Amino acid sequence: MTQFALDPYNRNCPTRRLLDRIGDRWTVLIVGALGDGPRRFGEISRRVDGVSQKMLTQTLRGLERDGLVRRTVYAEMPPRVEYALTPVGETLQEPLRALEDWAREHMGGVQDARESYDVLAGSAA
Amino acid sequence: MTQFALDPYNRNCPTRRLLDRIGDRWTVLIVGALGDGPRRFGEISRRVDGVSQKMLTQTLRGLERDGLVRRTVYAEMPPRVEYALTPVGETLQEPLRALEDWAREHMGGVQDARESYDVLAGSAA
Numbered sequence: 230m231t232q233f234a235l236d237p238y239n240r241n242c243p244t245r246r247l248l249d250r251i252g253d254r255w256t257v258l259i260v261g262a263l264g265d266g267p268r269r270f271g272e273i274s275r276r277v278d279g280v281s282q283k284m285l286t287q288t289l290r291g292l293e294r295d296g297l298v299r300r301t302v303y304a305e306m307p308p309r310v311e312y313a314l315t316p317v318g319e320t321l322q323e324p325l326r327a328l329e330d331w332a333r334e335h336m337g338g339v340q341d342a343r344e345s346y347d348v349l350a351g352s353a354a
Numbered sequence: 355m356t357q358f359a360l361d362p363y364n365r366n367c368p369t370r371r372l373l374d375r376i377g378d379r380w381t382v383l384i385v386g387a388l389g390d391g392p393r394r395f396g397e398i399s400r401r402v403d404g405v406s407q408k409m410l411t412q413t414l415r416g417l418e419r420d421g422l423v424r425r426t427v428y429a430e431m432p433p434r435v436e437y438a439l440t441p442v443g444e445t446l447q448e449p450l451r452a453l454e455d456w457a458r459e460h461m462g463g464v465q466d467a468r469e470s471y472d473v474l475a476g477s478a479a
Binding site: 236245251324329331338 | 363372373377383401402420457458461464466
């Protein structure tokens with residue numbers, strides 16, 4: 230595959246679906262939760278408040294399949310399972326952290342904009 | 355609202371839903387399409403190959419409500435309607451462009467990882 234052919238503006242390009250994976254809220258939060266090192270399922274689950282078991286399992290499996298997260302089973306009793314970012318997964322941290330920071334920084338402005346919009350929309354109705 | 359209270363890891367924080375908006379594939383592509391200046395609906399629609407009229411309308415309206423896109427109607431015959439990034443919307447360009455670049459750069463590696471994963475999953479079944 231040549232890099233030149235990749236264009237998410239083209240509906241058939243696989244990068245468009247990859248954007249769904251990496252921009253997904255759960256991916257942003259899970260990759261962030263793994264930013265300080267390997268974590269167990271329960272630890273991620275507690276950090277990402279409100280994620281369902283199903284969604285966490287599904288997102289971790291997708292990230293593992295994409296080569297962004299590595300799942301390691303330690304042969305202990307009971308077996309210990311840890312999730313960690315792969316080197317490629319680590320390259321995602323910076324852009325996703327930028328998204329998270331943007332959301333924190335601009336939430337207030339966005340809420341003000343929504344209120345103004347809704348007042349105008351209400352008065353026009 | 356104090357900035358300190360904002361935390362997308364908390365399920366009730368509005369930043370979590372804001373992450374959905376900004377990480378959405380259509381937002382990434384539409385904000386990118388407006389990167390060079392104002393565009394008409396039809397121009398955006400052609401640039402973002404495969405977006406439905408409904409999805410484009412809905413995403414533009416959401417971005418307008420959030421204060422990220424401005425819709426301007428010019429009193430011509432026929433009326434001309436243009437969409438442009440607001441100054442706040444422009445601050446989104448850099449993080450979203452980073453996501454787009456990441457997807458282009460790592461698509462090949464992700465596809466290789468998927469193939470390996472699927473071979474292993476197949477042999478384990």
